[in-house]
Every structure is written in structure tokens, then in C-alpha cells.
Amino acid sequence: MIAIRPRSILSVALVCLLALGVSGCGLSAELDREGNPERKPTPTQTLTVEIPTRAANPSPSGIPTHSPSVPVQEEQGCPPSGLRFRADAGDAAMGLRAMGLDVTNCGDRRYTLNGYPSVTVLDESGDPFPGVRTVQGTDEVSMAPEDPGPRQVTLDPGETAHAALYWRMHNQDGVYLRVAPEKGDDTVTVRPPNPLDIGPENILGTTAWQPSA
Structure with missing residues (x-):
């Protein structure tokens, strides 16, 4: 070899x-x-990979967050009117929707109510929700409880009156309520805990103010 x-x-x-x-x-x-x-060991190269981070969902529940362009009632303190409004989370049964609306006298003098609240449903931009008609009483809302009717309610400082809102379920949501003690009074805007699935071409019935139990 x-x-x-x-x-x-x-x-x-x-x-x-x-x-x-x-x-x-x-x-x-x-x-x-x-x-x-x-x-000698050969130096190894380190490959740096930038992984883009995904922005957190600003509203995990799917409910639209409050828009700064829509002025709402302050969460603390007493408004200049001496009245503070609050809408509750609402309730649902057989397509009928209900939401409570309270007004509290947070001022230092008595306030008298005599009739129905003034309520307008607003969309997420703060504009009136198209086609929603607000009526006094509940006769035009199918299956809604009977309206007890208007009466004079005088609130001493710290006391609260209650009214109820009723509507039939629809597939679009109103986000805010523009409310006043009675029609013609100064209004404030409040945001309920949950949207109103009231949709367009619908009726919102209101009961008259009653003393809170």
C-alpha cells in the first residue's frame, strides 16, 4: 500500500x-x-429576536370604556344642582329589560319632585340614540309593570327618590343616560354599569318618582 x-x-x-x-x-x-x-472555541453568535407585544384589551368585558369627550356626572362630591343621579345594573326577564334610576338630594335644602324623570338614551359618542322614544308610564312597553303614577315627593337633604326604566330587548346598546328631575330641568349625563340593549326604533318607558323605601 x-x-x-x-x-x-x-x-x-x-x-x-x-x-x-x-x-x-x-x-x-x-x-x-x-x-x-x-x-480554541469558536465564538457563537447570539440571535436577538424582538417579539412584538400585543396591546392589552382596554375593555375585557366588551363594554365600551368611558370617552373623555362625553362629560359625565362627577363620581365624588355634590353637583351644583344639589341632586345626584345613579342608575343601577338593571335586570332582564323574557325579553323585558328594567333599570332603576335614583336621585339623591345631596344639597343643604329641600327639593320637591312632582312627576316623571326626563331621560334620553345616548350612544358611545354622547349623541342621542337614533329612534329611541321615551314615554311617561309603562303602557307602551309590553309586559312592563304598572306605573304607580305621579305624586309630589319632597326630599330632605340626604333623602332619595326612585324611578324605573323599562324597554324591550334589542340588539344594539345605548351607553349613557341624559337625565333631569323633570322635563325642562337642567340635565346631567350618567353612565349605567351596563349598557341598555335598547336598539333603534324602540320605546323607553319611565315610572314616576317615588320615595325610596
């Missing part, structure tokens, strides 16, 4: 190509030994 003593990597490569093909010989290892005789 004739011993082949290659003088260069080129010779090794030629022998490998003739005998086994490129993939069958240790050509890569020999090239590595030639270029790095001291066997």
Missing part, C-alpha cells in the same frame, strides 16, 4: 473527492484544524 502524505488541505480534498465524495470524508474537520490549530 502506498502511503499518501498530503502536504496541504487541497491534497486531502482531492483524495476525498476521488475516493468517497465530498460528504464522505472529514474535509470539514480538516479545514477546521488547519484554520484553528490550537482548538
